[in-house]
Amino acid sequence: xxxxxxxxxxxxxxLGDRFxxxxxxxxxKKGSLVxxxxxxxxxxxxxxxxxxxxxxxxxxxxxxxxxxxIAYISQQESHDRFALxxxxxxxxxxxVATQLRKRKIKKEDMIASLKHVELPSKILSQxxxxxxxxxxxxxxxxxALMIEPTILVLDEPLAAVDFGARDGLYKLIRHLQQDHSITxxxxxxxxxxxxxxxxxxxxxxxxxxxxxxxxxxxxxKYESHQGVHHHC
Amino acid sequence: xxxxxxxxVQYAFFGGTAMAILAGVLGPFVVQSxxxxxxxxxxxxxxxxxxxxxxxxxxxxxxxLPALLIVSSLMWWLQxxxxxxxxxxxxxxxxxxxxxxxxxxxxxxxxxxxxxxYLFGSILTxxxxxxxxxxxxxxxxxxxxxxxxxxxxxxTREPIHITPHNNTSxxxxxxxxxxxxxxxxxxxxxxxxxxxGALLVIPVLTVCNWTSSFKTLVFGSVIVSLLSMILxxxxxxxxxxxxxxxxxGMAILLFIFQTLVKKFVFTS
Numbered sequence: 024x025x026x027x028x029x030x031x032x033x034x035x036x037x038l039g040d041r042f043x044x045x046x047x048x049x050x051x052k053k054g055s056l057v058x059x060x061x062x063x064x065x066x067x068x069x070x071x072x073x074x075x076x077x078x079x080x081x082x083x084x085x086x087x088x089x090x091x092x093i094a095y096i097s098q099q100e101s102h103d104r105f106a107l108x109x110x111x112x113x114x115x116x117x118x119v120a121t122q123l124r125k126r127k128i129k130k131e132d133m134i135a136s137l138k139h140v141e142l143p144s145k146i147l148s149q150x151x152x153x154x155x156x157x158x159x160x161x162x163x164x165x166x167a168l169m170i171e172p173t174i175l176v177l178d179e180p181l182a183a184v185d186f187g188a189r190d191g192l193y194k195l196i197r198h199l200q201q202d203h204s205i206t207x208x209x210x211x212x213x214x215x216x217x218x219x220x221x222x223x224x225x226x227x228x229x230x231x232x233x234x235x236x237x238x239x240x241x242x243x244k245y246e247s248h249q250g251v252h253h254h255c
Numbered sequence: 256x257x258x259x260x261x262x263x264v265q266y267a268f269f270g271g272t273a274m275a276i277l278a279g280v281l282g283p284f285v286v287q288s289x290x291x292x293x294x295x296x297x298x299x300x301x302x303x304x305x306x307x308x309x310x311x312x313x314x315x316x317x318x319x320l321p322a323l324l325i326v327s328s329l330m331w332w333l334q335x336x337x338x339x340x341x342x343x344x345x346x347x348x349x350x351x352x353x354x355x356x357x358x359x360x361x362x363x364x365x366x367x368x369x370x371x372x373y374l375f376g377s378i379l380t381x382x383x384x385x386x387x388x389x390x391x392x393x394x395x396x397x398x399x400x401x402x403x404x405x406x407x408x409x410x411t412r413e414p415i416h417i418t419p420h421n422n423t424s425x426x427x428x429x430x431x432x433x434x435x436x437x438x439x440x441x442x443x444x445x446x447x448x449x450x451x452g453a454l455l456v457i458p459v460l461t462v463c464n465w466t467s468s469f470k471t472l473v474f475g476s477v478i479v480s481l482l483s484m485i486l487x488x489x490x491x492x493x494x495x496x497x498x499x500x501x502x503x504g505m506a507i508l509l510f511i512f513q514t515l516v517k518k519f520v521f522t523s
Binding site: 105107108112113116117118119148149150153 | 283286287289404405406408409410412424427459463466467468469470471472
């Protein structure tokens with residue numbers, strides 16, 4: 024399957040005199056999982072915001088078919104102690120209602136989605152805030168799956184999850200992505216964990232000061248990897 | 256019981272009940288949007304509308320409504336399209352509204368007018384027309400909240416993250432601001448502009464540690480809000496203290512009561 028789900032051409036973003044992104048071009052094949060890596064300040068989150076339509080001030084262009092359904096999972100911050108209570112069921116309903124404008128989804132669909140992420144149905148009545156970091160991210164993935172996305176963007180999804188739980192969750196993401204043929208863009212600093220599960224790697228690196236340090240590491244360590252796009 | 260045969264007492268309870276229910280329903284959305292000061296801001300904007308109505312010769316309370324709807328739309332637009340923080344925008348409109356209100360009253364040259372009724376409420380002077388307007392507005396608010404229930408939760412809880420390339424959250428946020436403006440409009444007539452924020456927020460704080468879902472939180476907030484309103488009004492009929500201060504006082508007492516119960520009865 025070589026059809027492109029996302030194509031970006033010369034995307035640039037400037038803040039004052041500084042280029043956050045400079046003529047970034049890439050394409051992501053339908054159904055593939057692409058890891059987006061790069062050092063802090065390379066523009067990963069900026070690129071993601073542009074792709075999601077949250078930042079409209081940029082140059083260049085990108086294309087995503089209007090029939091694509093995009094789901095976005097961000098880093099679940101350590102539980103906001105000021106957050107008001109919401110049950111897991113309501114959390115799922117909120118995501119679907121906002122994305123699909125449906126008023127309500129059936130309980131059976133919620134249970135099926137929770138099963139995909141290996142969570143029991145009894146969790147529906149629990150308060151979302153009392154779940155562990157790993158459980159909250161599983162619920163967030165279940166919520167994303169409920170809208171039947173064709174594109175999934177995950178921005179540091181496991182940053183707030185214990186180290187011990189991360190490998191299992193990355194494998195789960197890969198497993199679900201392959202099962203449902205979802206084009207996935209995964210942003211993470213967890214290079215060791217995400218590269219083995221990726222089809223391609225997109226590396227952003229600001230070269231104002233030269234150097235391409237993550238690329239050398241990747242090329243050396245994972246030479247067998249298909250397609251390493253880099254912007255140096 | 257003879258007191259309840261008086262029309263003004265009946266209207267006070269009718270109007271107060273509607274206000275309490277609306278405050279209980281909308282309060283959780285206000286608190287989780289982290290813009291609790293917005294209700295105060297709208298109250299001050301309402302004063303500008305009241306002042307404008309005085310200048311033009313209209314009934315003051317009705318002048319507040321268009322001002323509220325216009326500013327709520329502006330607030331939404333400025334938050335969405337510019338990089339202004341919600342609290343700084345709230346202060347901008349709050350102080351601007353008050354300044355405009357003072358100017359309008361001076362221009363109207365109405366030496367007998369006082370903002371006090373709208374700052375602290377005049378629940379014991381509600382008329383039949385006021386009650387009809389309050390209940391029509393309440394039905395509109397409840398209908399909108401019910402229809403946009405999950406989308407309102409999403410728009411006030413995490414407006415950015417869950418809707419790429421989808422403007423539903425932004426539109427629903429506008430509906431939220433209009434609904435809040437309408438509730439404040441009712442509030443300035445009943446409990447007063449300076450105290451409506453208390454009725455929106457305190458019941459939520461009283462209940463939030465006892466519930467595990469948003470729906471039960473709203474239900475609990477309505478109960479606490481109604482209790483505060485009814486107890487406050489009952490006491491106000493017998494002692495010479497403004498009803499709105501007693502209503503807020505009851506809400507505060509209920510908050511203190513649940514804090515003590517949680518600390519001394521349910522500590523592990």
